[in-house]
Amino acid sequence: MKKKLLMVLISVSMIASVFTGCGNSTEAKDSGKAQTEQADTKEDSADKADEEQAALEDGTYTAEFKTDSSMFHVNEAMDGKGTLKVEDGKMTIHVSLVSKNIVNLFEGTAEDAQKDGAELLQPTTDTINYSDGTSDEVYGFDVPVPALDKEFDLALIGKKGTWYDHKVSVTNPVEVEE
Structure with missing residues (x-):
């Protein structure tokens, strides 16, 4: 009798674990749906950012x-x-560096x-004019910008x-009042 009771309890616990596993599977599916919806939201946000940039x-x-x-x-x-x-939808940023030690830039990798x-x-x-009244000559570059807010x-x-590889980004454009 004790053996039968033990077997019933083991069977019940195995069945319970199977159902619990199925429940987790449903939760995983729901979690997957939530992740997909979040990814769609991120894509929508990226599309809106692209539209704003355009x-x-x-x-x-x-x-x-x-x-x-x-x-x-x-x-x-x-x-x-x-x-x-911005001219005809093409963006270029002019940046003044700190010295004349960087002699060329390349849009891409050092290998390319x-x-x-x-x-x-x-x-x-x-020519850079500093707040203390001094000035200095440095190199500047006109860098093509493929997209705002993206490295x-x-x-x-x-x-x-x-040659050295770097990642750069251009963000927060504010129109210059003329």
Whole structure:
């Protein structure tokens, strides 16, 4: 009798564990639905951001130029910003760097920059006026911007002749009042 009772209890617990497993499966399906809905929401948000970007009218803006490096950045006098120009829907940001040590930029990777026919971005000489009344000549670059608020590859070469890969982004455009 004890054996039969033990067998019944084991059977009941096995059946309960099977049903519990099925319940988790349903929860997993519901969780999967929720994740899919969240992904759809994120895609919708990305589409809206793309639409907003497309709505950026031709004109001149200030915008933040962010890099992944403390050695490669916008001159401190420029407060991390450059001048973003939009013409016929194409965006280019002019950034003034901290010195003349970076001699070329390339929109893409360092590997691609070294290939035959690679079009390097040439520097301009910019005069920076600091708050203490001093000024300095530094290199500036006109960098094509493929999209706002998204990282893109930008390689640089310095005076020593070595290419370096960097990730940059352009964010927060504010129209310049004329």
